Amino acid sequence: MEENILTVEHLRKEYEGNVILDDVNLSVKRGEVVVIIGPSGCGKSTLLRCINALENIQSGTIRLQDEVIEAGAKNLAKIREKIGMVFQNYELFPHLTVIENILLAPVKVQKREKKEVREEAVKLLERVGLKDKAESYPRQLSGGQKQRVAIVRALCMNPEILLFDEVTAALDPEMVREVLDVMLELARQKRTMVIVTHEMQFAQAVADRVLFIDEGKIMEQGTPEELLQHPKTERTKQFLNIFHYEK
Amino acid sequence: MNWEYIHKFLPLYEKAAGLTIKLGVIGILFAIIIGLACAVIQYYKIPVIRTIVAIYIELSRNTPLLVQLFFLYYGLPKVGISTNAETCGIVGLAFLGGSYMAESFRSGFEAIDQIQEESAMSLGMNTYQTMRYVILPQAVSISVPAFVANIIFLLKETSVFSAISLMDLMFTAKDLIGLYYKTTESLILLVVFYLLILLPVSMFGTWFERRVRYAGFGT
Numbered sequence A: 001m002e003e004n005i006l007t008v009e010h011l012r013k014e015y016e017g018n019v020i021l022d023d024v025n026l027s028v029k030r031g032e033v034v035v036i037i038g039p040s041g042c043g044k045s046t047l048l049r050c051i052n053a054l055e056n057i058q059s060g061t062i063r064l065q066d067e068v069i070e071a072g073a074k075n076l077a078k079i080r081e082k083i084g085m086v087f088q089n090y091e092l093f094p095h096l097t098v099i100e101n102i103l104l105a106p107v108k109v110q111k112r113e114k115k116e117v118r119e120e121a122v123k124l125l126e127r128v129g130l131k132d133k134a135e136s137y138p139r140q141l142s143g144g145q146k147q148r149v150a151i152v153r154a155l156c157m158n159p160e161i162l163l164f165d166e167v168t169a170a171l172d173p174e175m176v177r178e179v180l181d182v183m184l185e186l187a188r189q190k191r192t193m194v195i196v197t198h199e200m201q202f203a204q205a206v207a208d209r210v211l212f213i214d215e216g217k218i219m220e221q222g223t224p225e226e227l228l229q230h231p232k233t234e235r236t237k238q239f240l241n242i243f244h245y246e247k
Numbered sequence B: 001m002n003w004e005y006i007h008k009f010l011p012l013y014e015k016a017a018g019l020t021i022k023l024g025v026i027g028i029l030f031a032i033i034i035g036l037a038c039a040v041i042q043y044y045k046i047p048v049i050r051t052i053v054a055i056y057i058e059l060s061r062n063t064p065l066l067v068q069l070f071f072l073y074y075g076l077p078k079v080g081i082s083t084n085a086e087t088c089g090i091v092g093l094a095f096l097g098g099s100y101m102a103e104s105f106r107s108g109f110e111a112i113d114q115i116q117e118e119s120a121m122s123l124g125m126n127t128y129q130t131m132r133y134v135i136l137p138q139a140v141s142i143s144v145p146a147f148v149a150n151i152i153f154l155l156k157e158t159s160v161f162s163a164i165s166l167m168d169l170m171f172t173a174k175d176l177i178g179l180y181y182k183t184t185e186s187l188i189l190l191v192v193f194y195l196l197i198l199l200p201v202s203m204f205g206t207w208f209e210r211r212v213r214y215a216g217f218g219t
C-alpha cells in the first residue's frame, strides 16, 4: 500500500467572486512526481500557493499526510516545514550569503545543530555544483545558480514534498538545463514532487503523472505518454499544439 | 581673536558638548525604538493602533521641536505633572525623532516584496522569525541613508534645548556672548564643537551606508 503524502479534495478558490480553482481533486503518493501544465492564468500557481496555505480557500480540504492545511491554523508553520516551495524568482534572502540562506530555517526553525546542517548543506551544494559559492551573496550569482541554491535551501528542511512553480521560467535558456537536471536527479532519488512547468520534454522525462489544468479545473490527467502523446480532449490538444513547431 | 578667552572658556564648551551628546544620544535611541515600533505596526496594518500611529506621526512632524519643548516644560507642570529640563529635552527629541525614524523605516519596509515574507513562511518560519530574520534586516539596511540623515538632523535640533534653560552648546555660546561680548570667539567655538560632534557621525554614516549596500542590495 502506498502512502498518500498530499491529498486535495474539492478545492475551491475565489478571488473577489471570480472562481480561480473549481473542485480540484488531487492526491500525490510518496515518491511520486506530478507535473502540472496549463495555459497562463489557469490557476497553477494559485493551486501550489493553496497547498502551502499562502492563500485561504473557500471550500474543500487539503491534507499533508493526516494534517489539514489551512490558513490561520495553529500548527501551520510546523506543516510548512514539511512542504518545500521553490518560486519562479528564487526568493533567496538578499541580505544573507548562500550558506546563511540555507542554514537559516533549519537552525532557527528546526533548532538543529548548525554544524550538522552545514555539513549537509555543503554536500548538497557540491551535488548541484555550487560548493565554491557558499559564501557568495545572491546578487553575485546567475539566475540558474540562484535557483539551484533555492532548491538546496528547500531540501535542507528535509521536506515530505517539494513544490516547484515554473522554476525555470525566469531563466535564460542556457541556464534552464542545469536546474532541470537537479530536479531530474531528485526524481531519481524518489522525492515526492509537484512541478508546474512549461518544459514539455522535461515533463515527459520526469513525470509519473501529468495534469492538464484549464480555467481552474483539472481537464485531463494521465501518464506522460497518455497525456502528452495521446491527449483525449480538444483543449489539451490545442494547448499542446502551441509547443509544436512544424514547417 | 582672543586666544586667552578661548582657552578660558573651553572647559565650559566641553561640558556643554557633553550635555548635548548625552541628551542627543538618549533621545535618538528612544526615537529609534519608537520609529521601529511605529513602522512595524504600520507594516502589519494593525487596526486602531495604526491610526494612532498615523496621528502621532502627523502631529510630531508638523509641530516645531521648540513648541513641543515649551509644551512639555511649561505646559505639563500646569496640569500637575512635574518635569525637569533634561527629561523634557529627551522626551521632546524622542517625540520628534520617533516620527522621522518611523518614516525612514517605513520606506525600508515598503521596498520589500511581499513574496520575501511568503518565502520565509514557506520555510516554516512564524511571524516573529520572518520579521526578525528576513524582513527587518532588509528594511533597516534599505533605510540606512534616511536613518543617518535623521540622526544628523536630530543632533542639530538639540540646539533649541537652550530655550528650556538646558546648558547645552547653544545656551553656553549665547550666555557668554551676553556676558562678555566676545561674539566671534564664542561663535567659532560653537561651530567647531558642533562640527566635532557631527562630522564623525556623518563619516560613520557614509561608511555604514556603503557597507550595508554591499551586503544587501542589488539582487
Ligand SMILES: Nc1ncnc2c1ncn2[C@@H]1O[C@H](COP(=O)(O)OP(=O)(O)O)[C@@H](O)[C@H]1O
Binding pocket: A015, A020, A038, A039, A040, A041, A042, A043, A044, A045, A046, A047
Ligand atoms: N492576488 C490576486 N488577486 C486577484 N486575482 C488573482 C490574484 N492572483 C492570481 N489571480 C488570478 O487568478 C488566476 C490564476 O492565476 P495563477 O494561479 O497565477 O495562474 P498561473 O500560475 O496558472 O499562470 C488568474 O486569472 C489571475 O488573474
Ligand SMILES: [Mg+2]
Binding pocket: A044, A045, A046, A166
Ligand atoms: Mg504561475
